[in-house]
Amino acid sequence: MAVLSLDHPWAFTFGILGNIISFMVYLSPLPTFYRVYRKKSTEGFQCVPYIVALFSAMLWIYYALLKPNSYLLITINSIGCVIEFAYIIVYLVYAPKKQKICTAKLLIVLNVGLFGLILLLTLLLSKGPDRVHILGWVCVGFSVSVFVAPLSVIRLVIRTKSVEFMPFSLSFFLTLSAVVWFSYGLFTKDKYIALPNIVGFVFGIIQMVLYIVYKKSKQPATIMEIKMPDTVIEIMKLGPTEKTFGVHPIIEHEHNSAQGDQNEHYDPNNEERTKEQFTTIEV
Template identity: 50%
Template sequence: MTGGLAITLAGVAGNIISFMVFLAPLATFRQVFTKKTTGGFSSVPYVVALFSCVLWIFYALIKTNSRLLLTINAFGCGIEFIYIAAYLVYAPRRARLRTLAYFFLLDVAAFGLVVALTLKAVGPQQRVKFLGSVCLAFSMAVFVAPLSVIFKVIKTKSVEFLPVGLSGCLVLSAVAWFCYGLFTHDPFVMYPNVGGLFFSCAQMGLYFWYRNPSNAAVLPTTTDAGDGGAAVHQVIELPVHTVAILSVGPVPVVGVHKIEVRAIEQHTDAVNPKVAEIDKPEVIEIVAAL
């Protein structure tokens, strides 16, 4: 395989995968359009993504001969701008003002400062290196952002907040763009994707580790047989201070028609009617045994 063909294949693969990554928030905005509100969604990821796209567009223009890098970031710039505009339409007033502040601070002021420094304070021979270093530092900061999600998954032992589909696409995207940077001898494209590959693989590993929790508690239950034994009414008795979380999965509880959670009545001492203080409620997750 010639060098030019390898560069083209890696760049086209990176464009296709990154295209899918940019379209991933469509499901979120479908809910926004349906409910006519942004709810608790944050605009920060879209503002940051827009800043990243305009930075890489500027880098591709300064470096030249980076058409594949230019095309995908131009598309990303357009789609992120649409996301931000939609957010501004449906967001509450305070969230809208915060979004505008983030937009002007990062996408206008910070980007304008980078452009001014690149064109006015840096010589023509050093512009690619300077701008590439800025893109490298910012990309690494963006890739470190999922650490909060990783810590949350480890702490809760739940993959509820882990978008495994997006993580898989990010793994493929990091591989494609790493190869593109390697073949074009561009360290500013290559090195950030090493970090992206590491954190994306870490998220995938956590998903497969915690997707079937093995630490679910075994709870005291009683069963009442239905007519003919076809259906079973399963009663799970928990102390009143326990918070029960029922995980509903695609696999039903075999033979169980209904699950009911009841609180066990607390008994107090007749002489000294004092209920023990409970500092923190116990959380038990109820899952189907596969």
């Protein structure tokens, strides 16, 4: 990566913009966790997206520490680690015992076990530039996998012809984040940052186009006579950190075959919770 200085004003500018936008995306789940705190219940959603976002931020911090003059990557991903860890703590406080155990296991396996293994292997089996390249490709692979995760939501929107589970504002800011971090990678000549954000941009555009196509649909997904998946996982990505990752909560819905039964059991609070929880993460 080129040195960030007055000789590279665009790299510095896009890096600052990326930090600001990614920070806003990191804060997007706050309404959900305020609701959890207020109701003293996680209301059935899962913590997987936040654990993935934390893992992504940890990877990018490690990469930035190996790469000279990557201060802007270190700042936003350090902030991301703190925020995501706080979300996970709140979840563990109010989640049912079974979910607490599952979340703790996943946290240990992914953020301690897998990250520790990557750290150990790169330190023992590679040196200097080779270590940076190996870790860079690991970050690219993980970032791409996070960006592809919204395919489940895209498929759901097409099947139901409803954008109930895909807020336009979230898709817009994630797409903007991908553009900004791609530009940062381009001006700093860092392909490991630029490449995954191309994928993020493409999927972001697809989501916004689908929103425009289906936004006037009168068929709410909660009453359609279509068998919908029991769970939908949306992980959001915030630039080079995969924040995420964007990734987010698992939304659970019960669907009855008869519309009468559905109306009888319809809970408006459940719909509100669903919209609040649709978020995910990354840088």
